[in-house]
Amino acid sequence: MANAMLHQTVGTLQLHGSSGIHFQGGNNSVRLVPKGFKVEVGFCKRGICSSGEKKFSVIQASASQTSVFDPVLSPSNNGTHESLKKSNEAALILIRHGESLWNEKNLFTGCVDVPLTKKGVEEAIEAGKRISNIPVDMIFTSALIRAQMTAMLAMTQHRRKKVPIIMHNENEQARVWSQIHSEDTIKQSIPVIAAWQLNERMYGELQGLNKQETADRFGKEKVHEWRRSYDIPPPNGESLEMCAERAVAYFKDEIEPQLLSGKNVMIAAHGNSLRSIIMYLDKLTSQEVISLELSTGIPMLYIFKEGKFIRRGSPIAPTEAGVYAYTRKLAQYRQKLDEMLH
Numbered sequence: 001m002a003n004a005m006l007h008q009t010v011g012t013l014q015l016h017g018s019s020g021i022h023f024q025g026g027n028n029s030v031r032l033v034p035k036g037f038k039v040e041v042g043f044c045k046r047g048i049c050s051s052g053e054k055k056f057s058v059i060q061a062s063a064s065q066t067s068v069f070d071p072v073l074s075p076s077n078n079g080t081h082e083s084l085k086k087s088n089e090a091a092l093i094l095i096r097h098g099e100s101l102w103n104e105k106n107l108f109t110g111c112v113d114v115p116l117t118k119k120g121v122e123e124a125i126e127a128g129k130r131i132s133n134i135p136v137d138m139i140f141t142s143a144l145i146r147a148q149m150t151a152m153l154a155m156t157q158h159r160r161k162k163v164p165i166i167m168h169n170e171n172e173q174a175r176v177w178s179q180i181h182s183e184d185t186i187k188q189s190i191p192v193i194a195a196w197q198l199n200e201r202m203y204g205e206l207q208g209l210n211k212q213e214t215a216d217r218f219g220k221e222k223v224h225e226w227r228r229s230y231d232i233p234p235p236n237g238e239s240l241e242m243c244a245e246r247a248v249a250y251f252k253d254e255i256e257p258q259l260l261s262g263k264n265v266m267i268a269a270h271g272n273s274l275r276s277i278i279m280y281l282d283k284l285t286s287q288e289v290i291s292l293e294l295s296t297g298i299p300m301l302y303i304f305k306e307g308k309f310i311r312r313g314s315p316i317a318p319t320e321a322g323v324y325a326y327t328r329k330l331a332q333y334r335q336k337l338d339e340m341l342h
């Protein structure tokens with residue numbers, strides 16, 4: 001059965017998958033949740049439900065749990081929302097894609113869908129080595145190939161050897177044709193969700209132009225303003241603020257509930273869509289975010305605990321004994337991996 005992901009928001013129903021699960025909208029009663037599925041309860045962060053209402057997600061239990069029971073970090077499924085918040089520590093890894101062919105040519109890329117260079121492939125693999133001991137239960141990428149390549153290449157280095165599988169829910173046929181018919185195989189996989197909301201900011205009329213030539217033509221200050229200010233868009237493009245409106249909203253609505261339930265998440269995206277998310281995580285002002293720069297292919301680790309995001313830096317390497325980024329739970333996870341693999 002397809003990895004049915006159901007989200008009930010108060011009074012309406014979005015049904016994905018042929019699961020036949022029935023929800024009673026409005027009063028939030030959930031009925032007929034079939035065997036093998038589980039109900040996850042999260043609170044809406046914004047918009048879809050009125051404040052304080054619950055948003056139910058009914059997810060195929062085997063596809064939603066940590067693929068192999070990780071006693072250290074498995075989400076406790078029987079907690080209430082508050083106790084979930086208290087008990088769960090979840091890892092959040094952010095990675096800007098490796099160098100792309102247009103990064104190499106110093107062209108404005110935005111939403112043009114270009115692949116990685118050989119160096120970008122190497123950067124993605126190196127990033128994977130650095131996070132190879134950190135648990136990953138779900139992966140979110142943008143809809144652009146450079147971010148998806150980065151995520152898949154990085155996961156080739158992960159010691160858990162789970163298989164990242166891009167979810168195809170674009171239509172009913174895609175869902176049915178991409179079904180996995182083995183519970184064990186599902187448990188050994190990591191769902192990868194590609195979302196356009198995580199795409200790089202759309203650079204409008206600058207897309208395809210050389211950055212240096214553009215600065216020569218319009219002036220260095222103007223181009224810096226387009227590239228790094230918060231609310232000034234490039235010609236017919238998105239400002240960082242406009243990019244944040246979709247990227248941060250998606251993070252709050254789709255990714256944060258997963259972290260809240262104890263899922264460890266990796267996001268592979270872009271310089272500006274990630275700058276907008278980091279602005280939210282680190283509570284940066286529109287002034288502070290101007291100086292925020294992200295290198296290609298460098299993973300950043302956050303710990304989500306009790307509703308807060310704690311930046312833990314960039315794991316230097318899996319074997320670095322004193323990797324300051326690790327928390328006690330992450331160190332225990334790494335130890336269990338060592339035991340499992342030796």
Ligand SMILES: O=C(O)[C@H](O)COP(=O)(O)O
Nearest residue numbers: 107108109110200227271
């Ligand atoms: O879209 C692009 O050109 C790059 O990914 C990011 O460009 P920037 O560093 O100029 O924002």
